[in-house]
Amino acid sequence: SVVEDAPALTDGFQLVIDALKLNDINNLYVVPGIPISDLLRMAQAEGMRVVSFRHEQNAGNAAAIAGFMTKKPGVCMTVSAPGFLNGLTALANATTNCFPMILISGSSEREIVDLQQGDYEEMDQLAIAKPLCKAAFRILHAQDIGIGVARAIRAAVSGRPGGVYLDLPAKLFSQVMDAAEGAKSLVKVVDPTPAQYPSADAVNRALDLLKGAKRPLVIFGKGAAYAQADETIRSFVEKSGIPFLQMSMAKGLLPDTHPQSAGAARSLVLQEADVVMLVGARLNWLLSHGKGKTWGKPGSKKFIQVDIEPREMDSNVEIHAPLVGDIASVMEVLLKGIEGGLTPPADWMATVAAKREQNVAKMAPKLMSNASPMNFHGALGALRRVIKERPDAMLVNEGANTLDLARGIIDMYEPRKRLDVGTWGVMGVGMGYAVAAAVESGKPVLAVEGDSAFGFSGMEVETICRYNLPVCIVIFNNNGIYRGTDVNPTGGNDPSPMVFVPGSRYDKMMEAFGGVGVHVTNPDELYRAVNEAMDSGRPTLINAVIDPAAGTESGNIGSLNPTSSVRKM
Ligand SMILES: Cc1ncc(Cn2c(C)c(CCOP(=O)(O)OP(=O)(O)O)sc2=O)c(N)n1
Numbered sequence: 001s002v003v004e005d006a007p008a009l010t011d012g013f014q015l016v017i018d019a020l021k022l023n024d025i026n027n028l029y030v031v032p033g034i035p036i037s038d039l040l041r042m043a044q045a046e047g048m049r050v051v052s053f054r055h056e057q058n059a060g061n062a063a064a065i066a067g068f069m070t071k072k073p074g075v076c077m078t079v080s081a082p083g084f085l086n087g088l089t090a091l092a093n094a095t096t097n098c099f100p101m102i103l104i105s106g107s108s109e110r111e112i113v114d115l116q117q118g119d120y121e122e123m124d125q126l127a128i129a130k131p132l133c134k135a136a137f138r139i140l141h142a143q144d145i146g147i148g149v150a151r152a153i154r155a156a157v158s159g160r161p162g163g164v165y166l167d168l169p170a171k172l173f174s175q176v177m178d179a180a181e182g183a184k185s186l187v188k189v190v191d192p193t194p195a196q197y198p199s200a201d202a203v204n205r206a207l208d209l210l211k212g213a214k215r216p217l218v219i220f221g222k223g224a225a226y227a228q229a230d231e232t233i234r235s236f237v238e239k240s241g242i243p244f245l246q247m248s249m250a251k252g253l254l255p256d257t258h259p260q261s262a263g264a265a266r267s268l269v270l271q272e273a274d275v276v277m278l279v280g281a282r283l284n285w286l287l288s289h290g291k292g293k294t295w296g297k298p299g300s301k302k303f304i305q306v307d308i309e310p311r312e313m314d315s316n317v318e319i320h321a322p323l324v325g326d327i328a329s330v331m332e333v334l335l336k337g338i339e340g341g342l343t344p345p346a347d348w349m350a351t352v353a354a355k356r357e358q359n360v361a362k363m364a365p366k367l368m369s370n371a372s373p374m375n376f377h378g379a380l381g382a383l384r385r386v387i388k389e390r391p392d393a394m395l396v397n398e399g400a401n402t403l404d405l406a407r408g409i410i411d412m413y414e415p416r417k418r419l420d421v422g423t424w425g426v427m428g429v430g431m432g433y434a435v436a437a438a439v440e441s442g443k444p445v446l447a448v449e450g451d452s453a454f455g456f457s458g459m460e461v462e463t464i465c466r467y468n469l470p471v472c473i474v475i476f477n478n479n480g481i482y483r484g485t486d487v488n489p490t491g492g493n494d495p496s497p498m499v500f501v502p503g504s505r506y507d508k509m510m511e512a513f514g515g516v517g518v519h520v521t522n523p524d525e526l527y528r529a530v531n532e533a534m535d536s537g538r539p540t541l542i543n544a545v546i547d548p549a550a551g552t553e554s555g556n557i558g559s560l561n562p563t564s565s566v567r568k569m
């Protein structure tokens with residue numbers, strides 16, 4: 001009959017799904033709506049995991065951290081204009097943090113947008129996205145979907161990873177084409193992240209510096225964690241005997257309790273080291289730009305820097321031995337280069353170890369505090385024990401005091417387990433990261449949240465319940481931003497802009513959606529409640545009451561706050 005002879009057809013909807021699946025992308029982090037609702041239904045019908053959020057920023061953050069965890073681009077899908085704009089913060093944050101992610105947004109028709117004739121959700125999204133991400137593309141024809149998706153994937157993961165925007169006008173989805181032609185138009189991306197070895201000269205330059213060093217130090221950034229070259233990195237550290245620092249999201253690359261860890265002796269090693277090797281760590285504000293009092297006498301350091309991005313070299317200070325290449329390849333060559341001969345002076349190792357032990361001992365009693373309401377140290381001492389006993393759990397962390405103190409107190413034991421605010425120090429990543437951590441790892445997730453930080457993405461507790469994810473949220477409820485003691489200087493009715501409703505019960509929010517809510521006022525209760533949550537795998541929110549006076553303004557970075565010289569606040 002006529003139907004049997006007609007050539008099989010495909011369409012834009014199907015080609016987008018086929019192109020993603022062909023490239024082993026199976027999870028989508030989304031907020032549905034015009035023009036992508038049917039696309040999402042079809043994707044789910046084709047076996048893709050479609051995780052639907054309450055706000056696009058959280059879907060985007062989930063996609064970004066999925067990229068960091070898997071080295072495949074995390075994919076976020078949104079509707080046009082407002083949905084696209086809500087995804088942009090996550091896209092920009094992914095680019096800043098070098099996480100591979102693709103924001104795919106439906107958009108309005110070119111012919112109407114370009115004449116500014118007032119289309120539904122009219123916006124020139126591609127132009128707006130371009131400055132905020134690593135690459136941006138728009139696809140107008142169904143036969144270009146294969147190459148367009150391939151370009152977005154390669155751009156997201158190749159070289160220094162980052163965020164990519166892919167603009168799909170609504171009419172593209174319903175475009176029909178011959179199915180055989182459509183299949184031929186699809187592209188499976190070949191080798192988007194080839195090994196990039198450094199030159200022999202660069203390796204020798206670096207090895208000479210390391211061999212001549214009296215007080216060497218290695219600093220691992222989250223780029224080193226992202227590389228998934230864990231064994232090579234561990235062998236290099238242990239064969240070289242060099243003390244190491246791990247930036248926040250690199251913690252656990254080697255256990256924080258490793259005998260060569262200098263985490264608890266950070267100030268000493270930054271001051272005293274004479275050769276510093278940066279591996280996937282940028283000399284940005286988090287490392288005081290490599291200069292100033294943090295780094296001891298000016299000019300007292302020689303820097304080696306390992307980075308896939310050549311332009312990172314000399315960004316802040318002179319790099320004496322740049323090593324341009326992918327971290328796995330560079331560390332493989334350096335490991336070979338130190339065979340049979342690189343042991344830093346024993347007195348340097350002893351100095352670092354002594355300082356570390358001294359600081360650990362000084363901190364220990366604070367972590368035993370049983371005060372109620374709790375202070376940060378007592379509460380974090382309980383969570384430190386949980387992670388020590390459950391090293392494979394994922395840890396999400398945001399806030400100010402809640403972030404800064406947790407970073408130093410909760411030791412990590414495995415790579416890519418600590419997911420936090422990263423380079424920007426952005427609030428609001430918590431719930432998106434927690435959802436993706438659970439979806440991508442299948443492991444229990446402990447999200448340690450300041451009460452303000454939680455507020456940016458808190459509606460996703462419904463998402464966590466809807467998918468019944470093993471997420472345990474601990475809210476450090478100190479009734480405010482940094483603490484809960486600020487008052488309105490006028491004595492007027494409005495409270496200070498820095499405080500929240502006193503005695504609030506966030507645990508009731510989780511109960512509202514069928515999750516488990518717990519209210520705790522001391523570290524033992526907190527320890528028990530978290531263990532119960534992790535054993536049950538049930539979505540749980542623990543409202544941990546923290547003394548409102550316990551915090552400090554802006555946690556550890558108060559010095560960044562401008563203050564008035566004419567008016568004391
Ligand atoms: C998107 C966004 N908005 C605002 C801020 C400013 N900010 C804000 C609002 C923080 C919240 C601190 O309060 P918290 O309750 O989360 O933590 P602590 O009370 O434990 O300090 S930390 C911080 O830098 C930010 N970093 N990111």
Ligand SMILES: [Mg+2]
Nearest residue numbers: 451452480482
């Ligand atoms: Mg707070």
